[in-house]
Amino acid sequence: xxxxxxxxxxxxxxxxxxxxxxxxxxxxxxxxxxxxxxxxxxxxxxxxxxxxxxxxxxxxxxxxxxxxxxxxxxxxxxxxxxxxxxxxxxxxxxxxxxxxxxxxxxxxxxxxxxxxxxxxxxxxxxxxxxxxxxxxxxxxxxxxxxxxxxxxxxxxxxxxxxxxxxxxxxxxxxxxxxxxxxxxxxxxxxxxxxxxxxxxxxxxxxxxxxxxxxxxxxxxxxxxxxxxxxxxxxxxxxxxxxxxxxxxxxxxxxxxxxxxxxxxxxxxxxxxxxxxxxxxxxxxxxxxxxxxxxxxxxxxxxxxxxxxxxxxxxxxxxxxxxxxxxxxxxxxxxxxxxxxxxxxxxxxxxxxxxxxxxxxxxxxxxxxxxxxxxxxxxxxxxxxxxxxxxxxxxxxxxxxxxxxxxxxxxxxxxxxxxxxxxxxxxxxxxxxxxxxxxxxxxxxxxxxxxxxxxxxxxxxxxxxxxxxxxxxxxxxxxxxxxxxxxxxxxxxxxxxxxxxxxxxxxxxxxxxxxxxxxxxxxxxxxxxxx
Amino acid sequence: xxxxxxxxxxxxxxxxxxxxxxxxxxxxxxxxxxxxxxxxxxxxxxxxxxxxxxxxxxxxxxxxxxxxxxxxxxxxxxxxxxxxxxxxxxxxxxxxx
Numbered sequence: 087x088x089x090x091x092x093x094x095x096x097x098x099x100x101x102x103x104x105x106x107x108x109x110x111x112x113x114x115x116x117x118x119x120x121x122x123x124x125x126x127x128x129x130x131x132x133x134x135x136x137x138x139x140x141x142x143x144x145x146x147x148x149x150x151x152x153x154x155x156x157x158x159x160x161x162x163x164x165x166x167x168x169x170x171x172x173x174x175x176x177x178x179x180x181x182x183x184x185x186x187x188x189x190x191x192x193x194x195x196x197x198x199x200x201x202x203x204x205x206x207x208x209x210x211x212x213x214x215x216x217x218x219x220x221x222x223x224x225x226x227x228x229x230x231x232x233x234x235x236x237x238x239x240x241x242x243x244x245x246x247x248x249x250x251x252x253x254x255x256x257x258x259x260x261x262x263x264x265x266x267x268x269x270x271x272x273x274x275x276x277x278x279x280x281x282x283x284x285x286x287x288x289x290x291x292x293x294x295x296x297x298x299x300x301x302x303x304x305x306x307x308x309x310x311x312x313x314x315x316x317x318x319x320x321x322x323x324x325x326x327x328x329x330x331x332x333x334x335x336x337x338x339x340x341x342x343x344x345x346x347x348x349x350x351x352x353x354x355x356x357x358x359x360x361x362x363x364x365x366x367x368x369x370x371x372x373x374x375x376x377x378x379x380x381x382x383x384x385x386x387x388x389x390x391x392x393x394x395x396x397x398x399x400x401x402x403x404x405x406x407x408x409x410x411x412x413x414x415x416x417x418x419x420x421x422x423x424x425x426x427x428x429x430x431x432x433x434x435x436x437x438x439x440x441x442x443x444x445x446x447x448x449x450x451x452x453x454x455x456x457x458x459x460x461x462x463x464x465x466x467x468x469x470x471x472x473x474x475x476x477x478x479x480x481x482x483x484x485x486x487x488x489x490x491x492x493x494x495x496x497x498x499x500x501x502x503x504x505x506x507x508x509x510x511x512x513x514x515x516x517x518x519x520x521x522x523x524x525x526x527x528x529x530x531x532x533x534x535x536x537x538x539x540x541x542x543x544x545x546x547x548x549x550x551x552x553x554x555x556x557x558x559x560x561x562x563x564x565x566x567x568x569x570x571x572x573x574x575x576x577x578x579x580x581x582x583x584x585x586x587x588x589x590x591x592x593x594x595x596x597x598x599x600x601x602x603x604x605x606x607x608x609x610x611x612x613x614x615x616x
Numbered sequence: 617x618x619x620x621x622x623x624x625x626x627x628x629x630x631x632x633x634x635x636x637x638x639x640x641x642x643x644x645x646x647x648x649x650x651x652x653x654x655x656x657x658x659x660x661x662x663x664x665x666x667x668x669x670x671x672x673x674x675x676x677x678x679x680x681x682x683x684x685x686x687x688x689x690x691x692x693x694x695x696x697x698x699x700x701x702x703x704x705x706x707x708x709x710x711x712x713x
Contacts, residue, residue, distance in 0.1 A: 258642070259635075261707060261709075281706070285695065393692065424688070438689065438692065438696065441700055444696070
C-alpha cells in the first residue's frame with residue numbers, strides 16, 4: 087500500500103524538523119531578543135542610556151557639535167554614518183569607516199560633544215542582530231545561506247504541519263496538560279504553532295525577501311542589464327561618485343560640515359510639506375569627506391508611526407550643496423519596504439513590539455516542544471532496543487535550545503562583570519557566549535551518554551540563576567530599575583523586566599520538571615534511565 | 617489615557633471575549649466547568665450562537681483596532697494580539713476543565 091500524502095508529510099515534518107530545528111531555534115531566539123536590540127544596547131552600555139537635554143531631536147547647533155566632534159575623531163574618514171537620536175537611542179550614534187576599512191563606533195553627547203566608544207560592547211545590535219540573520223558567520227556569505235536554507239525549511243515545515251494537523255480549527259484552543267506527557271507536548275506544539283501561524287509565515291517570508299538580493303543577485307541586475315550602480319540608484323537611491331582626486335583642505339571640510347544642519351532642516355521641511363505631516367531624517371551618511379566629490383546622503387529609514395521603511399533618500403554633492411538625487415521608492419518597492427518593515431520592527435509602537443516578542447517566544451516553544459515530543463514518543467522504544475539516537479537527540483536538544491539560552495544569560499552576566507578598562511572587552515563578552523554554549527552542548531552529551539538524570543532540570547536552574555544574577559548585577563552596578571524609573575529611562579527598565587520574566591518562567595519550568603511525572607508502568611523504567 | 621488608548625483597550629477586551637466565545641463553541645470546551653454555566657445564563661447556549669457572537673466580537677475588535685491605529689498597525693496588532701491571547705486562553709481553559 088502506498089503511503090498517503092499525510093504520511094509523507096509526517097515523515098518530512100518529523101525528520102526535517104529534527105535536523106533543521108536547532109538552526110531555527112537559534113534564529114527564533116535571537117530574533118526575539120533582537121525585537122529589543124536597542125534596549126539591550128542601553129542595558130549593556132549604561133553610559134549611552136540618556137542625555138542631559140531633551141530626548142530625540144537635535145537642534146542645528148547640537149548637530150554641528152556632533153559633526154565637528156566626528157571630524158576631530160577621524161579627520162580623513164572614508165565613510166561616516168550617523169543615526170540621529172530616538173527614544174530608544176537617546177545619543178546620536180556614529181560609525182566611522184577608515185580608508186583601510188577599519189570601523190569605529192561612537193555615541194556622542196550632543197550637548198557636551200563627549201564621545202563614548204561603541205567598542206565597549208557589541209550589545210543587541212552588534213551581536214544578537216547579526217546572529218539572527220547570519221549566525222555571525224561572515225565568510226563567503228555562508229551565514230546568509232544557512233539562514234536561507236533554514237527559512238525555506240521553516241516554510242515547508244509550516245505547510246507540512248498544516249497538512250498533518252487534521253483538526254486544525256476544531257482543536258484550535260486545545261491543550262491537555264493532565265494527559266500523558268507525549269500528548270501534552272503534542273498539544274503544546276500544535277497550540278504554539280497554530281495560534282501564531284500567520285505570524286510565522288509572514289516573518290519567515292519577509293525574512294527571505296529581505297535577503298533576496300543576496301541569494302539571487304542576478305535577478306535584480308538582469309533588469310538593469312548588469313549595471314549595479316543603476317540598480318542601486320533605482321532600488322534604494324544609493325549613489326556613489328568616484329573620488330575626483332581634488333583634496334579639500336581642513337577649512338573647506340569644516341565649512342562643509344557646518345552647512346549640513348541647514349541642509350538637513352531644509353530637506354525635512356520639504357518632506358513635511360510633501361507629506362502634510364511632521365517628518366524627520368533619522369540617518370545621515372557622508373562619503374569621501376576629504377574629496378571634492380564628497381557625498382551627503384540624508385535618509386528617513388524608520389519613520390516613527392509607520393510600518394513601511396526607507397521612505398526618503400536624498401543625495402547631495404557636499405561641497406556645492408547640489409541635490410543630485412531625491413529618491414522616493416516606486417509603489418512596488420514601497421510595498422516591499424512595508425513587508426520588510428514588518429520584519430525589522432523598528433516602528434515606534436511598544437505594545438506591538440511586545441506582541442512580536444511573545445510571537446517569537448511562541449516560536450521557540452513550538453520548536454522546543456517539537457523536539458520534546460520526538461523524544462517522548464520514542465523514549466520507550468529506544469530504551470527497549472538500546473538505540474543511541476535518543477541520547478544524541480536529547481543532548482542536541484538540551485545544548486541547542488537551553489544551551490543557547492544559558493549562553494545568552496552568561497553573555498549578559500559577562501557584560502556586567504568584565505571591568506571597563508579591559509582590552510577587547512566586547513570580544514571577551516562574545517567569547518563567553520560561545521564558550522558557555524559549547525560547554526553546555528558538551529555537558530549535555532556527557533550527561534546523555536552516561537544516562538544521568540536531571541538532563542533538563544540542571545540547565546533550567548542554571549539559566550534561571552544566570553538571569554537572576556544578570557538582573558542583580560545591573561541593580562548593583564547602575565541602580566537598575568529604581569534609577570531607570572527615576573530617570574524615565576524605559577529602555578534598560580524593559581530588559582530588567584524581561585529578565586525577571588525569564589526568572590519567573592525558569593522557576594515555573596523547574597517546578598514542573600521536579601513534579602512527579604504521570605507515567606505508565608510500562609515506560610517508568612525508561613524515564614528513570616534518562 | 618487618550619481616546620485611542622481607550623479604543624485599543626476596548627478592542628483587546630472584545631478580542632478576548634470573541635476568542636472565548638469561539639473556544640466555548642467548540643466541542644472540547646463546550647461544557648467548560650467555569651465558563652459554560654455563565655455563558656448559558658446570558659443566553660449563549662448553543663454552539664451556533666456562541667460562534668456567531670464570537671465572530672461579531674472578533675470583527676468588532678478588528679474594527680476598533682483599525683480605527684484607533686490605522687489599517688497597517690491595526691491589522692498587524694489584531695493578528696499578534698489574537699495569537700498571544702489565544703495561547704493565554706488555551707492555557708486558562710485547560711486549567712479549568
